[in-house]
Amino acid sequence: MDIKGTxxxxxxxxxxxxxxxxxxxxxxxxxxxxxxxxxQEIEVVLPRHEQALVHAADGYARSTGKVGVxxxxxxxxxxxxxxxxxxxxxxxxxxxxxxxxxxxxxxxNDAFQEVDIVGITRSICKYAVTxxxxxxxxxxxxKAFYIARTGKPGPVLVDIPKDIQQAYGDGEYPEHISIRGxxxxxxxxxxxxxxxMEVLKSAAKPVMLIGGGVxxxxxxKELTRFAEITGIPVITTIMGKGAIPTxxxxxxGNIGMHGNYASNQAISECDVLLSIGTRFNDRITGRISExxxxxxxxxxxxxxxxxxxxxxxDIPVVADAKSALKMMLNSAEELKIxxxxxxxxxxxxxxxxHMDNYKGLTPEKIIKKINQMFQNSIxxxxxxxxxxxxxQYLELDGNKQLITSGGxxxxxxxxxxxxxxxxxxxxxxxxxxxxxxxxQMNLQELATAVALELPVIICILNNSYLGNVRQWQxxxxxxxxxxxxxxxxxxCNRDCQNxxxxxxxxxxxxxxLAESYDAKGIRVEKEEDMEGAFRAAxxxxxxxxxxxxxxxxxxxVLPIVPAGKALNEMIMEG
Amino acid sequence: MKxxxxxxxxxxxxxxxxxxxxxxxxxxxxxxxxxxxxxxDRTISRMTISxxxxxxxxxxVKKQLNRAVEVIKVVDYTDxxxxxxxxxxxKVFHCNEADKVELFRIAEVFGLTIxxxxxxxxxxxxxxSEAKNNDVIKLLDKFFCNRLEIVRSGGVAIESxxxxx
Numbered sequence: 001m002d003i004k005g006t007x008x009x010x011x012x013x014x015x016x017x018x019x020x021x022x023x024x025x026x027x028x029x030x031x032x033x034x035x036x037x038x039x040q041e042i043e044v045v046l047p048r049h050e051q052a053l054v055h056a057a058d059g060y061a062r063s064t065g066k067v068g069v070x071x072x073x074x075x076x077x078x079x080x081x082x083x084x085x086x087x088x089x090x091x092x093x094x095x096x097x098x099x100x101x102x103x104x105x106x107x108x109n110d111a112f113q114e115v116d117i118v119g120i121t122r123s124i125c126k127y128a129v130t131x132x133x134x135x136x137x138x139x140x141x142x143k144a145f146y147i148a149r150t151g152k153p154g155p156v157l158v159d160i161p162k163d164i165q166q167a168y169g170d171g172e173y174p175e176h177i178s179i180r181g182x183x184x185x186x187x188x189x190x191x192x193x194x195x196x197m198e199v200l201k202s203a204a205k206p207v208m209l210i211g212g213g214v215x216x217x218x219x220x221k222e223l224t225r226f227a228e229i230t231g232i233p234v235i236t237t238i239m240g241k242g243a244i245p246t247x248x249x250x251x252x253g254n255i256g257m258h259g260n261y262a263s264n265q266a267i268s269e270c271d272v273l274l275s276i277g278t279r280f281n282d283r284i285t286g287r288i289s290e291x292x293x294x295x296x297x298x299x300x301x302x303x304x305x306x307x308x309x310x311x312x313x314d315i316p317v318v319a320d321a322k323s324a325l326k327m328m329l330n331s332a333e334e335l336k337i338x339x340x341x342x343x344x345x346x347x348x349x350x351x352x353x354h355m356d357n358y359k360g361l362t363p364e365k366i367i368k369k370i371n372q373m374f375q376n377s378i379x380x381x382x383x384x385x386x387x388x389x390x391x392q393y394l395e396l397d398g399n400k401q402l403i404t405s406g407g408x409x410x411x412x413x414x415x416x417x418x419x420x421x422x423x424x425x426x427x428x429x430x431x432x433x434x435x436x437x438x439x440q441m442n443l444q445e446l447a448t449a450v451a452l453e454l455p456v457i458i459c460i461l462n463n464s465y466l467g468n469v470r471q472w473q474x475x476x477x478x479x480x481x482x483x484x485x486x487x488x489x490x491x492c493n494r495d496c497q498n499x500x501x502x503x504x505x506x507x508x509x510x511x512x513l514a515e516s517y518d519a520k521g522i523r524v525e526k527e528e529d530m531e532g533a534f535r536a537a538x539x540x541x542x543x544x545x546x547x548x549x550x551x552x553x554x555x556x557v558l559p560i561v562p563a564g565k566a567l568n569e570m571i572m573e574g
Numbered sequence: 575m576k577x578x579x580x581x582x583x584x585x586x587x588x589x590x591x592x593x594x595x596x597x598x599x600x601x602x603x604x605x606x607x608x609x610x611x612x613x614x615d616r617t618i619s620r621m622t623i624s625x626x627x628x629x630x631x632x633x634x635v636k637k638q639l640n641r642a643v644e645v646i647k648v649v650d651y652t653d654x655x656x657x658x659x660x661x662x663x664x665k666v667f668h669c670n671e672a673d674k675v676e677l678f679r680i681a682e683v684f685g686l687t688i689x690x691x692x693x694x695x696x697x698x699x700x701x702x703s704e705a706k707n708n709d710v711i712k713l714l715d716k717f718f719c720n721r722l723e724i725v726r727s728g729g730v731a732i733e734s735x736x737x738x739x
Contacts, residue, residue, distance in 0.1 A: 122593055123600045127643045132588070147643060181585060181646045305637035308630065 005164050006035035007136055008182050009098075011259050012141040012173045014041055018069050020423060023059040024050050026073020028100030029112060031165045033071070034549050045452065046425065048444040052416035054084025055442070058093050059363065059417030062403050063216070063378055064424035067148050070097040075113030078122065078159075083410055085155045086124040091239065092216055092408025094153035096144045096464045097125075101134045103163040104132060126154035126455045132160065135168040139467035142177045152303045153216065185302065188319040190354040193327045196274070196298050201333075203272035203296075205340045209255060211238025212406065213277015213301060219363040220398065223276075233344050236385075237278050237408040242396030252344055253353075257561045260389045261351035264567040266290050266344050272416030277321045280310040280562075283405070290566035300324045318514055331530070353392050353559070353573065355405050358552045361374040363461055364548055367393035369530045370431060370459075373538075375399060377429040382414030382438030384468035388498045388557040390433045412441030415458060419445055422454045429457065433526045436462040436486055436510070446517040448546040457537045459469055460510055462501075463553045471556045475571075514546035525550045579651035579658070579731055582621040586612060589596060590629065590644045597642065603627065603635050607660075609703075618646060621640055622658075624704070628637070651699060651705030655734040662700040662707040664714060665723040669694050684710055702723045704729050 003011075011031055013021065020043045025033045038045050047053040050072050057068030060392055068088075071077060078099040088095045102111040107130075117172045118128045127147045128364060131137050139158070144156040214223055218241045227234050227250040234244050235252045244251050250348035253260035255267055264286075267273065274293040278284065286292040297308075299313040300321060317324060328436070355364040368392055379394055380403040381387040387404055396402055403421060405413040439460050449456050461467075470484040485492075487503040512523030520540045522533045524547060537545035559570040575724040584590045589609060598605040606624040613620045627635065632652075639648045651658075666677060677696050681688055684706075700710050707726060714722060 009655050118589060119592065122589070179643065182643045305634065305641050305642070309634055312630070347604070 001172055002168040004030045004538070005160070005167050005169065007493075008137055008171060009141070009160070009165070010035045010042070010171070011171070012138060013069065013556070014175050014184040016067070016141075016145045018067070020045060020060065020525045021071055022053045022060075022420070024053055024077060025070040025075070026075075026077045026100065026103060028162050029071060029077070029098075030073075031162065032098070032160070037073045040520070045448070046227045047407055047416060048307040048450045049442065050080030051083050051412065051471045052419075052442045052445045054081050054095065054097065055087065055413050056420035056423070056445075056448075058084060059097055059380060059403055059420030061088075061093050061095060061420070062417070063401060063421040066424070067094045067096055068420065068546045069146055070095065072097070072209065073100045073113065073355060074315065075115045077113075081117075081157075082120060082124070085121055085157065087410040087413060089124050089126065089404050090153040091212060092153050093155065093157035094148040095155040096148050097155060097157045097474060099159045099508075100397060101130060101159045101161040103162055104161045104483050105163070107161065109515065118157065118316050121157050124452075127466055128157040128159070128285055130159040130555065131164050134164050134167040135208035137164060137497050138170065138173045139177065141324065142171070142174045143179060146177050146179070147182060150177055150533035152213075156164065162200055176380035183200070185304075186320070186323070189317060192315065192317045193324065194345065196300075196317065197328060197331050199272055199296055199298065199315065199432070200230065200274065202459050203335065204337065206269045206274060206335065206337065206381075207252070207266050207270045208232050208234045209267065209273055209278060210234055210236045210240035210243045211276065211278025212237065214240055214243040216320045217277065217302075217321040219325050222322055224250075226332055228331055230335050230336055231341060232274065232335065233266060233341060235259075235266060237281075237284055237406070238391045238404060240278065241394075242400065242402055243389060246395045247351035247397070252348060254391055255567070257563075258371070258392065258557050258559065259567075259570065260348070260353050260392070261559060261570065262344050262347035264561065265347055266564070270567040272296050272298065274295065274300075276297045277302070278326070279303075279306040281383065282310075284496055285310065286565055286567040286569075290568070318417075359557050361524065361530070361549055361551055362555065363551060364393050365527055366459065366461065366530060366551075367433070369534065370433075371395040372432060373531070373534050374429045376427075377401075377431060377437040378403060378418075378425060379432070380404065380414050380418040380421060380432045380506040382432070382434035383409045383411045384412075384435050384466065384528045385471065386433050386435040386436060386438065386467075387553075388468070389461070393555070408552075412436040412481070414438055415456075416445050418456045418458070418464070419452075419454060422456050423452070431459060433458045433459045435467060436460055436464065437466045437512075442507075443513070446514065446519050446544060446546075453542045454544060455537075455541050457534070458544060458546045460546065460548045461551050462510070462548050463551050463555065464507070467555075468557070470554070474556070474559070475555065476562065502555050510546055510548045514544075515528060517573075519543045520545040521548070522546070523548045523550065575626055575628055576652075578625050578627060579656065580621075580623040580625070580727070581635070581640070581649040581651050582623055582645060583613070583647040584619050585644045586617050586619040587644065590605070590619065593642055593644050595640070597638055597679040600626075600671060601634075601638065603631065609728040609730050611638055611730070620629060621624050622651075622729055624729060651731050657734060658661065658729045658731040659701050660704050660707050660729045662702070662710065663689070663725045664700065664711070665699045666696045666698070666714065666718050667694065667723070668722045672693065673718070675702045680713065684713075686710065
């Protein structure tokens with residue numbers, strides 16, 4: 001029997017197991033929203049801005065492993081997705097984004113709210129397509145979900161013109177799909193794994209470098225077991241953090257620009273580098289010519305294009321992290337590397353990351369308090385210092401997850417992604433660690449969280465600056481704080497030397513802001529008030545709680561490897 | 575840096591050309607020429623792409639192309655026996671009688687066709703490899719400097735029979 005395009009759309013979502021959809025209606029999506037009206041199986045969530053909408057779907061996807069689904073209208077609705085799609089693409093998050101489009105006979109006519117969203121997003125998503133024939137609708141949706149969730153996951157955009165939504169046609173939704181240009185790799189080359197194991201056997205100073213691919217693949221247990229049997233120290237990227245519990249004796253720390261001394265030193269001095277699921281981004285490698293310069297480099301990645309892109313690899317293995325680690329476990333044995341392990345242990349003991357030189361309420365203390373008070377939890381971050389401190393001090397194990405915009409580094413990501421995570425994990429505590437800058441990029445989502453009674457805990461580390469840029473300005477630009485002060489007023493003079501300081505006390509007053517949305521707001525200015533604030537937040541079960549931590553304004557994230565320097569040229573104190 | 579050739583089989587769909595061209599511009603790969611046309615299977619288009627790059631970049635280009643959902647197959651034509659042709663049209667203006675005689679001679683020697691002509695203008699068609707077409711242009715430029723209009727198609731390539739059979 002023939003059905004409308006919108007009906008097939010809903011049928012397809014159900015067949016794909018979609019139970020939540022992040023949507024914002026508009027003229028060219030109104031038919032699709034109408035078809036969703038009253039649907040029992042699919043909850044439609046209405047964020048207050050389409051950028052936040054994609055981030056919420058992204059947070060939902062990262063925290064559940066399911067595909068995040070978005071539905072917005074054409075034109076501005078579609079273009080507002082762009083930042084969120086690029087964010088998801090960079091961190092390999094499965095999303096399917098549906099955009100309404102003007103009717104096919106209007107495409108190209110500069111119709112009201114017409115935009116070539118497929119053209120705009122082509123380079124920032126895994127696949128983007130406009131449905132041009134009602135006959136293809138079912139197949140294209142099937143294809144979209146399949147592409148988004150398989151191989152290296154990523155966002156897919158499906159643009160549906162209004163007349164296709166309204167047209168009657170085939171009611172069948174395909175069960176299977178085969179795409180001749182897209183065959184995700186599911187094998188592991190046994191010969192290459194043998195080579196890997198041979199090289200590891202004769203290594204004196206091996207380390208593992210673990211990226212986000214291991215977390216996406218759900219290979220944490222296999223990785224931990226492999227590290228336990230072989231004894232190889234494990235270093236993670238920000239995206240790989242948590243793949244092995246951070247308190248595990250084999251865990252060294254994070255590598256990279258704000259990694260710890262032991263990790264960066266170990267990478268610089270190792271003789272075999274076993275890297276899994278990382279793409280050797282510049283924030284990871286530092287100056288590339290000095291990166292692991294004496295090491296035989298093994299790289300396991302599901303994406304062949306990630307191999308030998310930035311770093312020349314000696315043993316490439318194109319495989320899913322979990323499948324590869326499983327095969328490696330078959331022949332894993334203890335390596336004789338105790339001296340090397342002890343040396344790394346000493347480096348770690350002698351060079352801990354700390355903020356002891358700052359008094360009072362420090363991000364270190366705040367995050368350590370979170371470690372202590374929240375066991376079964378998801379922590380999302382925004383981007384900047386709040387993110388970097390979190391990746392330095394947050395403890396993770398199997399019950400805790402970190403969600404952060406690692407690749408694109410999208411400010412405004414933290415809070416909406418926490419909303420998505422909470423929707424997907426109602427029984428877990430969801431904490432968003434953000435800054436006063438990043439929170440203001442999507443603070444309108446307080447309305448969403450209040451409406452849905454989501455007790456997300458928002459920790460604003462308020463230093464009145466765009467702190468990370470300010471830190472660079474302090475360290476590398478002679479303290480010229482160009483456009484980084486968030487308390488700036490027109491009557492301030494440029495170099496901030498005004499004797500009668502014009503800065504307002506709060507900008508904005510986040511507590512009053514929270515209360516205006518009917519959320520709870522708590523301001524913490526002293527260390528001893530931290531615990532009470534978190535307790536109050538835990539007791540507030542029906543609305544989000546904003547905890548504003550007034551931190552040292554010019555606290556820095558250290559150590560730091562200045563851009564373009566080698567990993568072992570890090571600045572420890574500043 | 576070395577000249578490379580890729581034969582690319584892609585879905586014959588709206589947007590595929592933009593996807594491939596966008597990949598080159600977005601990633602700063604140097605694209606020398608790209609031709610595209612339908613194949614014996616109308617759902618598949620075939621591109622012949624030439625580019626100049628170092629080894630590491632070329633590996634990336636092939637991998638990135640392979641990654642695209644719209645791409646069905648990537649074949650590296652750089653170091654295998656292929657037939658390759660590029661169509662070149664050259665219009666020569668302001669020809670006197672002596673010029674015409676010269677052009678007819680050149681056409682004979684270099685295997686060009688006189689596609690069209692009137693009193694003062696001659697249109698030459700030249701279907702050769704890119705390198706040979708370059709030579710023809712150089713030669714004509716010597717004789718007829720500032721009197722030429724040139725359009726060329728980019729190469730189309732196919733494997734030699736010994737290889738395909």
